[in-house]
Amino acid sequence: MRGLREIDGVTIIGCDRRQVNAGRPFCDRFYQISSVHDEDQYILDIQRIVQEENVDLVFPSLHEEIDIYHRRRGEIPSRSIAPVTQSVNRMTDKGEAYAFMEAHGMKKHIPRYTLFHTNEELRKALMRFSDTRYTVAKDTNAHGALGFALLTDKEGYLQALSEGKKSVVWEEDYAAIPHHGRKMLMEYLAGQEYSVDMYLHRGKACAVIPRRRSGVASGIVLDGVVVEDQQLMKLAEEVGTLFMTDGFLNLQFMEQDGEYLLTDLNPRFCGSQIMSLGAGVNFPEIALRCSLDGECPEISPKWNTRMVRYRDQFFMEENGKDPFPEQLAENLSIPGSKE
Structure with missing residues (x-):
């Protein structure tokens, strides 16, 4: 939104499932919409806003939206910046991505890794990384730091615990947790x-x-x-x-x-x-x-x-009314806002 606010002639129409959110002050107008997990209603909400506001371009920003806009691109009466690709899953699932790169001669540019689905497969996979002090465990389709764990032996775990490193987990504890679905172990890169x-x-x-x-x-x-x-x-x-x-x-x-x-x-x-x-x-x-x-x-x-980077904040009055009147973006001191 900072980037869009720096462009002359651009009107920002914001959408979110929450009425109160940190991005709303950057918007010229705002609509509260359904969650992406109610996919059909979410699509109907976007269709209505695009038509009412005569939107030229949609910027999906959530991880979950990318797959929706790929599969249902033709249902949105506007262009979007969702990726044009043969397979979104190939990009959002690291196991699929690595296999695709290997098939195209790019194996040297991916870390050493292995996939597992069950606890038994996990224990076998851990043996392949017995030569390393740490091993990375994550969901193949996770993004950001979600589902990330740094596995190590008991000595390494106790040391990390004493140093306040919360992401380090004793591999025996991790292996005792029921595991379902596809996950991966990957070499730790320092x-x-x-x-x-x-x-x-x-x-x-x-x-x-x-x-x-x-x-x-x-x-x-x-x-x-x-x-x-x-x-x-x-x-x-x-x-x-x-x-x-x-x-x-x-x-x-x-x-x-x-x-x-x-x-x-x-x-x-x-x-x-x-x-x-x-x-x-x-x-x-x-x-x-x-x-x-x-x-x-x-x-x-x-x-x-x-x-x-530093954290910033804005304030609003909780009085039962809409905390974001139309003029709020103009009244707030927002970096990048236009005079």
Whole structure:
């Protein structure tokens, strides 16, 4: 929304299942809609808003929305920046993503991993990582820090417990929990972490912006630098164009022994792409230009721009009335808001 508010002539129509939410002050108008888990009613709500407001472009931002817009794109009477791809599941399920990369000769760019479905399979899988102090466990379709656990032996767990590291789990405790569905074990990578924001249009990358992640808490980037890394940019473009032809994509890598290993794919606008905006690359504007004008705009990144994030807040009066009158966005002091 910060990126959209910087574009002249853009009207932001916000939607959320909650009436009170942190994004509403950035909107010109707002609608409370059904949850994505009530999919049919959610689609009806979006259809109504698109028609009433004559919406030109929809920005789905939730992980769950990506699959809905892929499957039911034809039911929304407006364009959207949801990814154009042959398979969304291939992008949101890391097991599928890694298998697809292996089949296309990119095995050296994925970590060592194995899949499991049951507790018995988990115990066998743990034996394959007996040569490492830590092993990463996660759901194959999780995003952010959801479902993440760092497994270790009892000695490592007790040390982590004394140091207040909450994500470290004794592997015996983890193996005692009933496990169903598909999950994965992955080698623990201790190198430098990077994210790459990119926008694809007609099978080509309009913008590829790497970010070195210096401080991360609960999956949220608090400190980082936009860097010009040609090796990483080239790899990100190869990975991105392998999976999709159009839309925004965030890729996450870990550097190890001079190589970059892919750890996550996010085919949606992620919160940390605000770093790219700070470096002069407005991805929401790129999405608008590509979708409505059919052309990629030129960009001039300010390399080595550093972001340090902090929490902010706004206040409202709880008096039984709508806490967000139409004029609220103008009255609040919001970075990026127009005078």
